[in-house]
Amino acid sequence: MAGAPHQNPTMGGTGKPAPPTHPLVRRVTIAVTVLFLSVFIVVPVVNVFSQALSKGFDAYASVFYAASPPEGAKLSPAERRKLSSDRSQAEKTWSSIRLTMGIAAVVVPLNIVFGLAAAWSVTKFRFKGRSLLITLIDLPFSVSPVIAGLIFVLLLGRSGVFGPWASNLTWPDPFSLHWRGFAQEWWPFAFTQSFTGIIFTPLAIALASIFVTFPFVARSLIPLMDSQGSDEEVAALSLGASGWRTFRTVTLPNVKWALLYGVILCTARVFGEFGAVSVVSGHTDANDTMPLRIEKLWNEYNNQAAFTVASLLALLAVVTLVVQVLVERKTGKAAMTEVEGVDMP
Amino acid sequence: MTGNAVTEDRSPPRPPAGKLFSSPSRPSRLIPGLPLTLGYTLFYLSALVLIPLAGMVFKTTQLSWSEFWQTITDPIVMASFKLTFTASAIAAAVNGIFGLIVAWVLVREPFPGRRFFDALIDLPFALPTAVAGLTFSSLFLANGWIGGLGRHLADLVNWLAGLAGVGEIVSADALSWLSFPYSNTNTGIVLVLIFVGLPFVVRTVQPVLREWDTENEHAALSLGANSWTIFRRVIFPEIFPAWLSGVALAFARAIGEYGSVIFIAGNIPGKSQIAPLQIVIKLDDFRTAQATAIGIVLLFFSLLLLLGINGIEWWTRRREHRVA
Amino acid sequence: MSIEIIGVSKTFNRFKALSNVNFKVETGELVSLLGPSGCGKTTLLRVIAGMEAADPGSGPILFDGHDVTCQEVGKRRIGFVFQSYALFKHMSVFENVAFGLRAKPWRQRPREAEIRAKVGELLQLVQLQNFAQRYPSQLSGGQRQRVALARALAVEPSVLLLDEPFGALDATVRRELRRWLRKLHSKIHVTTILVTHDQEEALEVSDRVAVMNEGRIEQFASPETIYDNPANPFVFKFLGSYNLFHGRKPNGSTAVAASPSSANGVTFVRPHDVEIRRENTDGSGIAAKISHIAFAGSSVNVELARIDDQAVVDAALSMHAYKDLGLKPDDKVFIRLRNTRSFDDDYVI
């Protein structure tokens, strides 16, 4: 996905100019490209922001903060009802944002650790079944998100393979952790709430999100680490560095940009995952992530609010793209100075 | 003197003081961490991928054949499969053609804004599917930017005319032929699937085009071939494997797509429901067995495509080896 | 520290890269491993360094008489310089050299001031004191090479292993660095193994040379011995251009008095040991016709064809001798062979 650093456009791989295309063909193909990409990418994205702001900035803000009436104003019952419904809508939106961030906070670090471990084992060693392992890492890309959700339902749902165990499992809600003090027991923290079961709880959402997003970090690291080889690591080891130190001071700095890019992609996908999460969420308001919240608002014909939440996700996507361009420029530059600096034949 | 290593002052090997002669254990592997990282990778993969997938297969084996067959051949399910596969195939074909043109232009034809458009290609990867579905469905609504293109244009013209003080010059309906015919919701499905699969063809073909040695084209030109022949006979065969795997990837992605489609589709049973939606509906009705049956069919096709794509890659690598 | 290798073999999925290698490097010696590409030089070096495990059952590797076969790379106190330098791209020259010091276990780690002093000293030694803050990408190939060497020396290795250290450099820089390495070695006197496929380099720099072929050591001796007394045809061939005559003595000639007479076998002679004369004064010359003359700077390469069997013979003359003789193509002359080497025919290369 992360393309190679851009080269001079008219040059082929060998740097020789290509024969010119017929001017008419040139114009037509460029026009087709611009039109196609505009209609299919630019317009839809601009549309998100324009719809979100279609009723003005106040309406945009009121999706998150219900406009409060002026001090001491008399409210008619209808107005009061509208205000309270606005408030509850805003609260639901906030809860979806909180849940999504919470899920990301759990999922992304796990996937970073996995990505680093997988990339290390796959690129630094040769063993039987290595290419099978790489294919397996890619598997979630080719599985429908709905199936990603379905398999967890089939595994942990009420009639699932581990159903009897999973549906009676009680686990504390991490967000309900609170300070209780030392008065009662030796352990000063406690959870006020707990969940029972796995499917239709945030845990299932986290599991489904992990399934859908775990390849991202590994995928952005493996090609780079493969191309860099292990010479530097071997050099570090021969100088007496420990494995962990070698990883920390030699490998990690070399792949930090690719890692950053993978992490951002992974995060964006966790925020945006819809299908898998939708299947395991149980459609309750409490389990709504941002995309599910968008769907609910859309189904309630609250288009502007739906687009407002969507605009946050679209912004994240745009940030992802910007980071990608920056990373490419960074690594492309590094590669280029590398080439320039070498004065061997 | 065959194979004789002549060494000066070679003393007969003597056992070193203290140590035994042969070394019982081999030195540990050069780079450390294989057991730890591979172990963790395998654990994570099995816990999250293999066991759940195995669970699904296990559940499928518990279905009776007639139950499975009944589910699959149910007219509504069949219709959903047909819709999913035809819409995906059309979208993949469109992406195959336009993706090739886009990749070509982005690599070979410089124009102002090329970098910008190049960066945009990855947007469908980054944009959440729900957002894509949302914005597409609103675009193609009767008053959306594209769905109501004719009316919007007429408004624009009249507004400009108003500025010039001429008054209304086109009626609101005069340009309605420009409005995208959105009455058939299945068109919307194809459109959003095109969006979703757009990066695949472009991003697989682009690197091959960049690596392509343009000397070959000069050579063909000097042999008297025209541009179209050169493209057809010289360039296209070179990028064909990459293009094919790009199309297959776009197709695979489209088959599994859910989030964006349900926003834009009419979701009428037997008419505009895609197969993944059928799974969700069956699950919501607690008809898990039927959902499993549909799921396993979809999964089967996904894995088949994955196998095909890997096959194409293997084939390309082998071809490169032969050339090199 | 002395290095001794006894009966070491290494197999890569059934391909024997090293077969039963024995050799011993004395303390403070500079030894070259010389051989054609793919003969196993790098493999041998990596086995010594512990980067590659020798086949199970093959003999031990002894450092000062202690078996280090099971020791990890980091513990062997070796300085390894890679063919590709393998500098840390994201670290400055200073940090590269300081890496080994900073990587020491906490107790043995020198203080920052000591590290600075030590690195400064090493950079002085490799003549890069002004480049401390540069990054590897901003250095020339020769400079990178020296950084790699300084980095390896920083941990005070007892063995220095250099894998084709000058492989990627041009001829002039190579020669310069070669001399510099020789000087460095006489200064710090650390046991050094240098891998190269350049005979000139090996002969010029080393105390002893090990000529390798197909995973075996063909000869291990001082440069003079290797050159003057090659143990077998491979070594002879590898050390420079040569003429090959079938039979123990070139046909019909008594010029090679030293070599024992025998019907089969081969005889080698270097082009500069082929003497060209106008007259066959003592009757020992072989009649030949000059077919081609090529100038190669300080010497002249003359290609001749023997009159009797049309075999091609190459001769190299000094410009001086060439001028004296006044040779022209198609001239008929007589050649005499000095310093011939004969080998039994049953030697299989």
Ligand SMILES: Nc1ncnc2c1ncn2[C@@H]1O[C@H](COP(=O)(O)OP(=O)(O)OP(=O)(O)O)[C@@H](O)[C@H]1O
């Ligand atoms: N990891 C490996 N797997 C399989 N074969 C290998 C491996 N490493 C080396 N070989 C083979 O072992 C033989 C010796 O390799 P080695 O790298 O030691 O050669 P070399 O003498 O250093 O050559 P060069 O001068 O080209 O560097 C070669 O034929 C090579 O193909």
Ligand SMILES: [Mg+2]
């Ligand atoms: Mg080598």
